[in-house]
Amino acid sequence: MLKRKEVLKLNHELLKKALEGDELSISKIFTNIEYSTKDGMEYLKELSLRAGNAYTIGITGSPGAGKSTLISDLIEEYAKNDLKIGVIMIDPSSPFSKGSFMGNRIRMQDKTMLKNVFIRSIASRGFLGGVSAEAIMLMEAMDGLGFDKIIVETVGSGQTDTDIVSAVHSILVLVIPGSGDEIQALKAGIMEIGDFYVINKSDKIEAESLYNSIKFAIESGETNWRDGWKPSIIKISALKKYGISELIQGITQHEKFVKEHDLFIKRIYQRRHKIIELYLKKKIDEVLLNTIRENEDIISEYEKKGTGLTETIEEIYENFKKKI
Incomplete structure (x- = not known):
């Protein structure tokens, strides 16, 4: 098994209570992690050291x-x-x-x-x-x-x-x-x-x-x-x-x-790899959707004038790559 490590910031009261089993504190931490807030990612970092x-x-x-x-x-x-x-x-x-x-x-x-x-x-x-x-x-x-x-x-x-x-x-x-x-x-x-x-x-x-x-x-x-x-x-x-x-x-x-x-450890590592994969996919999807919204004028131009579909796709794709 992986050796359990000490949490680096036990002075954080919410994290300390969660580690003691307080359910309200656990819920608050999980909500932060679920919505990928800055605090949530910090909690995940600290807890991963103990996982x-x-x-x-x-x-x-x-x-x-x-x-x-x-x-x-x-x-x-x-x-x-x-x-x-x-x-x-x-x-x-x-x-x-x-x-x-x-x-x-x-x-x-x-x-x-x-x-x-x-x-x-x-x-x-x-x-x-x-x-x-x-x-x-x-x-x-x-x-x-x-x-x-x-x-x-x-x-x-x-x-x-x-x-x-x-x-x-x-x-x-x-x-x-x-x-x-x-x-x-x-x-x-x-x-x-x-x-x-x-x-x-x-x-x-x-x-x-x-x-x-x-x-x-x-x-x-x-x-x-x-x-x-x-x-x-x-x-x-x-x-x-x-x-x-x-x-x-x-x-x-x-x-x-x-x-x-x-x-046992192999599958824990696989779990962490899957976190990275799915999290990055989510972030890429967010960038893609924002790129589509920001390029509505290009899409509208294609729809109105019948400009080349493949050229439109390539132009939006290039704009997408710049944001990644």
Whole structure:
């Protein structure tokens, strides 16, 4: 594991309270980090110096698969062992305001009352990989604040939820029977990243067929084995709390595998690389949008006079490059 380092500016009262577990202080720091304020980036810098100890779990799957209910079950199980649990739940953004509808926050209210549990629900902000730069930055911050387990739920957009593979130690892909052509679903991007394929609502009669389809895909090599770990298939009923203990045991075994194969630190470094990548993409998108707005006259000229489209694109592109 990475050696925990001392924070450089413990005299900062808000940071000091957050490190002591004060939830209001944690919330204020997370808000600053989420909106990339100057203070927020300083908090992230300080907390990153302490990060490198938390075990991270990503949960992805299509909408309606039961991700929030499963996370609720995992929280209850981990809380029994006096572990400090951080949860980041990513809600779909409005395509106009980029704000979140925060449905997950409403569903998880009862779990916020548990000791040593902190839940943060944030917007996806239009990121297509199911997880945003802000979400991974908050993971890094939670790690630095001393959380033992960090669970991240992707937005649940389906095949595109693949960025999570670069941000967590264990990936749970949640699937449900009777949702369509199982064989075709196995070929989608989301079915190529899992350490665990978790069949929810496994009391349905179609569950056995789905289990066999996933098992065939794993045994025949149609799905990837991340770093040599053979993906596990586990049947559960999140609503009825069936199979949760078995899933916890599986995650524990995978954590042991990750640590024994020197993958623990590797994935922390991958997480940090993903923060840099997604953060820079966000900044570039902002510059691009501003460039388009500032060059409306060039675009209008093209629309009115029918000037060359490629020349218009090249001119705006050159203006864009000057701003980067």
